[in-house]
Amino acid sequence: xxxxxxxxxxxxxxxxxxNAGRTPDERTHVAVKVFSVFYRxxxxxxxxxxxxxxxYVTAIIGPSGCGKSTILRAINRxxxxxxxxxxxxxxxxxxxNVYNPDVDxxxxxxxxxxxxxxxxxxxxxxxxxxxxxxxxxxRLNQGELAxxxxxxxxxxxxxxxxxxxxxxxxxxLSGGQQQRLCIARVLAVDPEIxxxxxxxxxxxxxxxxxxxxxxxxxxxxxTIIIVTHNMQQAARVSDFTAFMYEGALIEFGPTKEIFTxxxxxxxxxxxxxxFG
Amino acid sequence: MNLKTRKILDRAxxxxxxxxxxxxxxxxxxxxxxxxxxGWGAIYFTATVEHRxxxxxxxxxxxxxxxxxxxxxxxxTRAPLYRMITEFxxxxxxxxxxxxxxxxxxxxxxxxAIHDLLxxxxxxxxxxxxxxxxxxxxxxxxxxxxxxxxxxxxxDYSDPTRGGIKALKPRAAEFTGTPVEPLCAYLxxxxxxxxLPRRTLxxxxxxxxxxxxxxxxxxxxEILGTFYLAVGAMLFAIPLGLIAAIYLTxxxxxxxxxxxxxxxxxxxxxxxxxxxxxxxxxxxxxxxxVSSSKSVLAGSLTLALMILPTLIRASEEAIRAxxxxxxxAALSLGAGRWHxxxxxxxxxxxxxxxxxxxxSMGRAAGETAPIIFTAAVSVGKPLALWQVFSQPxxxxxxxxxxxxxxxxAVDEIRHVQYGMVLVxxxxxxxxxxxxxxxxxxxxxxxxx
Numbered sequence: 150x151x152x153x154x155x156x157x158x159x160x161x162x163x164x165x166x167x168n169a170g171r172t173p174d175e176r177t178h179v180a181v182k183v184f185s186v187f188y189r190x191x192x193x194x195x196x197x198x199x200x201x202x203x204x205y206v207t208a209i210i211g212p213s214g215c216g217k218s219t220i221l222r223a224i225n226r227x228x229x230x231x232x233x234x235x236x237x238x239x240x241x242x243x244x245x246n247v248y249n250p251d252v253d254x255x256x257x258x259x260x261x262x263x264x265x266x267x268x269x270x271x272x273x274x275x276x277x278x279x280x281x282x283x284x285x286x287x288r289l290n291q292g293e294l295a296x297x298x299x300x301x302x303x304x305x306x307x308x309x310x311x312x313x314x315x316x317x318x319x320x321x322l323s324g325g326q327q328q329r330l331c332i333a334r335v336l337a338v339d340p341e342i343x344x345x346x347x348x349x350x351x352x353x354x355x356x357x358x359x360x361x362x363x364x365x366x367x368x369x370x371x372t373i374i375i376v377t378h379n380m381q382q383a384a385r386v387s388d389f390t391a392f393m394y395e396g397a398l399i400e401f402g403p404t405k406e407i408f409t410x411x412x413x414x415x416x417x418x419x420x421x422x423x424f425g
Numbered sequence: 426m427n428l429k430t431r432k433i434l435d436r437a438x439x440x441x442x443x444x445x446x447x448x449x450x451x452x453x454x455x456x457x458x459x460x461x462x463x464g465w466g467a468i469y470f471t472a473t474v475e476h477r478x479x480x481x482x483x484x485x486x487x488x489x490x491x492x493x494x495x496x497x498x499x500x501x502t503r504a505p506l507y508r509m510i511t512e513f514x515x516x517x518x519x520x521x522x523x524x525x526x527x528x529x530x531x532x533x534x535x536x537x538a539i540h541d542l543l544x545x546x547x548x549x550x551x552x553x554x555x556x557x558x559x560x561x562x563x564x565x566x567x568x569x570x571x572x573x574x575x576x577x578x579x580x581d582y583s584d585p586t587r588g589g590i591k592a593l594k595p596r597a598a599e600f601t602g603t604p605v606e607p608l609c610a611y612l613x614x615x616x617x618x619x620x621l622p623r624r625t626l627x628x629x630x631x632x633x634x635x636x637x638x639x640x641x642x643x644x645x646x647e648i649l650g651t652f653y654l655a656v657g658a659m660l661f662a663i664p665l666g667l668i669a670a671i672y673l674t675x676x677x678x679x680x681x682x683x684x685x686x687x688x689x690x691x692x693x694x695x696x697x698x699x700x701x702x703x704x705x706x707x708x709x710x711x712x713x714x715v716s717s718s719k720s721v722l723a724g725s726l727t728l729a730l731m732i733l734p735t736l737i738r739a740s741e742e743a744i745r746a747x748x749x750x751x752x753x754a755a756l757s758l759g760a761g762r763w764h765x766x767x768x769x770x771x772x773x774x775x776x777x778x779x780x781x782x783x784x785s786m787g788r789a790a791g792e793t794a795p796i797i798f799t800a801a802v803s804v805g806k807p808l809a810l811w812q813v814f815s816q817p818x819x820x821x822x823x824x825x826x827x828x829x830x831x832x833x834a835v836d837e838i839r840h841v842q843y844g845m846v847l848v849x850x851x852x853x854x855x856x857x858x859x860x861x862x863x864x865x866x867x868x869x870x871x872x873x
Contacts, residue, residue, distance in 0.1 A: 225757060232679065259759035269750035272773055272871035281768070282758040318870070331754070338758055 178203035178342060178372040179224060184238035186219050186228065193219045195396040196238065201389070206364060206373040208387035208404065210380060212424065216396040217376045221344050223247075224374070225261040226254050242342075259286060262335035263344040267351045268327035270319035270334070275311050278319045278330055282338035297337050305333035306363050325356025332363065343367065345375040349382065361386050380420055384408050392416045457850070464847020467840040471564035472625035474499050475544060479559055479641060484633065495621055500547060502618040505611060507546050510536065512604040531599045535574070538596075539612075542570040543619060555637035556837075562641070563840065564622040571616055575609050630844055638804050639828060639841045646807045647845060650721070650818030651852070653808065654800060655790040657725025662733050662789075663782060667771075669733075670740030670778075675766055694734035699794035701731040706798035721813035724800020724820075731795050732785040739785070743777025744770060776867040783860035787853040793822040803827045821849040 179201040186194040194216040201207045209217040219228065226247060228234045239246050247257055259282075270278050279298040283289055289297070298315070302308040307329040311322070319330055328348060335343060345364075349357040364373060364386045377383050383390055383404065390407040392400045392415075400407060400416045411417045418424055426434075474495050480486040513532070517525050536546075544560035545552060552558055561567035576593035584590070597609040612619075633643030677683045705727025709715050715723050747770050755765040771778075793801075801823035808816050828842040829835065 227753065227757060230753070230756070255759045255761055258757055263753075263757040265750060265753060265757075267750060269748070269754045271751060271754065271769055281755070281760075285758065285760055285764065320871075334754075334758065 176203045177201065178243065179374070180239075180241040180244075181220070182239040182241065184220070184223070184236065184240050186216070186223055186234065186236050188231065189233040193396055194223070197393070197396075197398040199391055199398055199401040201372065201374060203372045204369050205388040206368050206375060206386055207389040207391065208383035209374065209376045209391045209393060210378075210383050210419075211393035211399075212419065213378075214395075215393040217391075217393050218346055220393070221346055221374060221376050222263075224342070224344055225258050225263055227263065229254065259338055260340050261342045261344060262338060262340035264328070264331050264335060264346065264348045266347045268324055268331055270322070270327050270330050272318065272320055274316045275319050275322070275330060276315040279333050279337050281334060286338065298333075301333040301337035302330075304336050304367070305329045306359065306366070307333055323356070325352050325359060328352060328356070328360060329363065332360075336367075340371065342372045342374065345373065347376055347378060350378060357382070380408075392419065394419070460843070460846055460850060463840075463843040464845075464850070467844025467847065468628055468630045469624070469626050470840070471622045472627065473561060473564055473567055473620035473622050475560040475620070476562035476625065476627075479562065483636065483641070484629070486629075499619050499621060502615050503543060504547075506539065506543075506608060509604050509608050509611075510539075510546075513600075516604065528600070528603070531596070532605070534577070535596060535600075535605070535608075538570070538574040542567060542574055556640040556834075559641075560620070564620065566837070567616070567620055567622070571613065574612060631848065634806060635804065635841075638832065639824075639838045640834075644821070644824075644841065644845055644848065646805050647819045647821045647824050648848060649807045650801075650805070650820040651790050651822065651849070653721045653813050653818060654724050654728060654796060654820055655786050657721060657813065658728035658732060658789040659782065659786050661726060661729035662736050662785065665729070666733055666736035667740055667778070669737045670744055671766055671771075673737070674741055674744045675762065675770070690734045690737055694738060697794070698731055698792050699797075701727055702795040702798050705730065705795060710799060716815050719798070719800050719802065719817035720815050721800055721808065721818050722815075724796040724818075725813075727795045727799045728789045728792060731792065732789050735788070736781055736785050739781025740774070740778045743774040743781065746777060747773040773871060776864045776871070779863045779867065780860045783856050783863065787856040790856070791822050791849060791853055793826055796820060796823055801827075803831065821845050821852075825849065 177200040181197050181199050181201075183196050183198055184194060185192060185196055197216075197220060209221065211217045222228045223236060223240055224242065224247065228236070236248055240248060242257070242261065245252070271281065273281075276295075276298055279301050280294050283294060283297050299308060299312075302311065307326060310326060311317075311330075319327065322330060328351075332343075332348075349360050352360065361382065364375065367373060368386075368388075375383075375387065387404045389402065390404040391398055392407060392411075392413075394415055400411060400413050407416060408420055411420065474492075477487050477492050478496060481489060481492045510532075513528075517528060517532075540546070540557070542560055545558065561570055572593075575596060577596050577599075579592045579594050580589040581592055582589050595609070597606060600606045600608070630643040631648065632645050634645055635642040635647075673683065673687070705723060709723040709726050710718065710720075715726065751769045751773055752765055755769045756762075760768065800817055801820050802817045803819065803824060805817065805819045808818050825842055825845045828838060828845070832838060
């Protein structure tokens with residue numbers, strides 16, 4: 150059985166299109182090809198190669214400093230902000246290298262949304278937070294904008310909690326709500342990929358659970374790549390898992406396989422908690 | 426270190442902290458309270474009939490009939506005074522040369538002293554200088570002048586080991602046996618009726634032009650000039666400072682040149698303001714020729730230059746203090762650099778930037794040295810807006826200095842100086858208070 154079929158057989162809802170919108174397919178959405186990232190002389194990611202399929206949840210796990218966040222941030226070129234950072238190799242998004250000089254970073258980031266480790270809503274109203282992206286990219290009237298905001302908040306499972314206080318400052322929300330607001334803010338731009346950089350590490354278990362449920366709901370409509378410290382989380386939410394160690398990719402495959410019968414000893418040691 | 430020593434150290438530190446804060450508060454009170462009280466005296470004081478006379482004549486204020494009545498009644502009480510003098514003068518004309526010689530000078534001095542107190546004698550030719558056309562406006566000054574009538578200052582230099590010793594000689598004694606002899610007693614006893622002192626709130630002090638180099642009127646030209654200069658300086662400094670701060674924090678790479686630039690900016694912030702003043706004269710007026718001579722424009726430019734480093738530093742700090750996550754969030758949503766700055770970073774940095782702006786404005790309003798050569802004159806009319814490009818202006822800071830040091834009769838116009846200090850200090854205090862309130866409000870809005 151091909152790895153992809155295993156996942157599909159395991160979770161039939163992905164195929165059946167349980168979630169509205171795009172259905173996942175076998176298309177490779179992001180292809181990482183002999184890709185390296187350097188911070189000045191220090192190589193953070195070493196010749197990594199793997200393919201991320203569209204519509205699924207892919208988890209990247211590994212101990213601290215293994216380069217998992219770096220590779221995530223390479224996909225929407227957030228690494229550009231770090232002085233002295235440069236890359237080698239190819240990182241293809243829909244077949245196009247995102248590090249080509251003619252790539253419009255703004256367009257790229259519009260298609261590749263990101264949720265950060267700490268909830269980072271703007272110090273603006275809840276409405277303005279969600280409307281920030283749409284306002285940026287197209288001229289909309291108030292009605293269209295309100296529609297997008299509502300839809301995004303509903304999708305992020307936050308609408309019922311905030312519908313009566315859209316004008317309140319986003320910072321008055323709880324941590325978990327703030328994180329869902331950040332997800333709504335990304336969804337409002339209608340991206341194809343969601344990058345999540347340890348999205349629950351700053352949240353309590355209940356809020357974490359809600360985010361995980363949300364990821365399950367968004368699965369199929371978006372290609373989700375999640376970096377996490379929490380192996381249970383990776384096992385719970387992801388279809389595929391990549392295990393990285395010291396900048397190199399050790400193993401990549403269907404989550405079930407990685408967690409039940411890893412082929413590498415290092416992977417086994419890590420998921421059984423022997424180090425990390 | 427054992428627990429006991431630690432405790433003693435902690436207490437000693439807290440104690441010295443409290444002590445220094447109390448000391449500072451006390452110093453502030455000692456400085457501010459007299460300043461405010463004396464400044465208030467420029468606006469609320471005991472005014473004589475002369476003040477009401479002037480207000481009616483020059484500003485068309487007050488009840489004309491009532492003032493006329495008052496003037497009539499004072500004229501009546503003053504009349505015996507002048508009668509005594511006239512009688513004595515007549516008597517002198519017919520008397521022998523010796524007594525003429527003896528009395529001419531004292532009489533002239535007496536008349537001068539009376540003139541200083543009560544203004545020109547009835548029927549005399551109206552003097553040229555405005556300050557000679559009226560008696561004393563303020564009761565406090567009138568009492569000083571009364572003493573000058575009653576006593577003559579004499580300096581005794583006979584003892585070479587000591588300086589001159591001042592002695593007050595009663596004038597009445599000089600005129601014993603003449604018709605003028607009862608004059609001093611009469612004046613002393615009836616001064617209230619001659620001057621009709623009354624508590625007066627002269628709030629127009631703040632909005633009146635000054636007459637005869639601040640002897641009369643208010644300080645409106647100075648207030649307006651200060652306003653023009655400070656606002657003008659901010660008009661130049663805010664955009665430049667903000668752009669520079671944004672560039673330094675968001676765009677510039679950390680090269681050696683940028684590092685040097687930063688050091689230069691910090692150094693500029695410490696350059697004495699008089700140096701900026703001279704530079705303003707040499708550069709804006711002599712080289713660029715923004716105006717043919719001193720002008721508000723040149724002064725504003727110089728002040729802008731002076732506060733620019735502070736403003737850049739404050740804005741830079743404020744922008745740097747914006748959490749990095751805001752920027753990341755905006756960029757990750759596909760915002761460009763410029764848009765990120767405008768929509769997320771600047772609004773979040775606003776409290777800090779506003780504080781910097783308001784405090785710089787306070788500094789621009791209060792600074793003296795930069796405008797000495799570039800904008801300030803001691804006397805002037807309030808400027809219309811279009812005149813700021815070519816005309817110099819009086820300004821509070823410079824005129825306080827000017828009145829204290831270069832005015833021909835410093836003692837006569839002390840109250841004006843105190844009034845200016847009051848206004849300037851209040852202005853700076855209000856600006857600082859506004860900064861605090863603004864900051865609190867904006868950051869409350871940001872924090873939700």
